[in-house]
Amino acid sequence: MRTNILLTGGLGYVGGRLALALREAGHVVVCGTRRSGLSAPSWFPDMQMAHLDWESVDSLSESCRDVDVVIHLAAANEIESARDPVGALQMNGLASLRLLEAAKFAGVRRFIYFSTAHVYCAPLKGRIDETTLPRPAHPYAITHKVAEDFVLAAHDRKEIEGVVIRLSNGFGAPVTPDVDRWTLLVNDLCRQAVTTGELRLNSSGAQLRDFITLGDVGRAVDHVLRLHAAALADGLFNLGGGESVSILSMTERVATRWRLLTGREIAILRPPSDGLVVSALDYRCDKLAATGFALTSEVDREIDETLRLCLAAFGK
Secondary structure, eight states, X not given: OOOEEEEETTTSHHHHHHHHHHHHTTOEEEEEESSTTOOOOTTSTTOEEEEOXXXXXXXXXXXXXXXXXXXXXXXXXXXHHHHOXXXXXXXXXXXXXXXXXXXXXXXXXXXXXXXXXGGSOSSOOEEXXXXXXXXXXXXXXXXXXXXXXXXXXXXXXXXXXXXXXXXXXXXXXXXXXXXXXXXXXXXXXXXXHHHTSEEEOXXXXXXXXXXXXXXHHHHHHHHHHHSOGGGGTTSEEEEOOSSEXXXXXXXHHHHHHHHHHHSOOOEEEOOOOOOOOOOOEEEXXXXXXXXXXXXXXXXXHHHHHHHHXXXXXXXX
């Protein structure tokens, strides 16, 4: 199935990898960006570009013309949201609503909104499925929850096929080292390995996280694109890696991949145990699995590709 897709945030961390995955799956990808006159990136030279004026529903509606599906990732990130909660509400909430209204006006069939698992709580803990009551605490999560509610309300009113994906911790190599998401755990560890020759943690590493490869994120979105409308049910899906892993365990895995890739050992440095009581985490993705989606969980491949990118970009 060939689909015309307007992808916002397609030059970002998750969006860049998603754009390539969608092209590989045979879809036509138009990247929506607030920057005017921008040419297609070198890593996707045939990608179509569309200027988005987030202040104008009419302009956004024009960008949605002849589009089958909107996939909306453009958002203020967690650092920007903490620094400017009002700006985050304007971008993550109000601009998302404008795009949703534009998509409905233009006759777009499906609107897929990328949210965050942290709408449930922070840090994530316990058994979490789509029936868990959200209690977002951070401006990033709060503003995403606002946008979620508009998308799901439109879905319930049958105005558009609205889908909300609550993503856990996606990781993997960005499409270019210029994508500034090197503070994310796995990316940071891979860059540390190249630039410092050691892996340093700021805690004991006992905390649990749910990690999902960006490869599986791309496959999941393609799967959702191809689902029949009835299979969307209420439109809400968790998307995660299927198991909880400690920060220390992921660090040790990066160290192993580094040794296998370079033939060199690397030290892991961390503070002594701080007595932190770690809560169990079970991030359930059964709803998406019930529609036929299965993870490949190519964790080592994603780590290796990230290490290779760091070696090329930051190696001496």
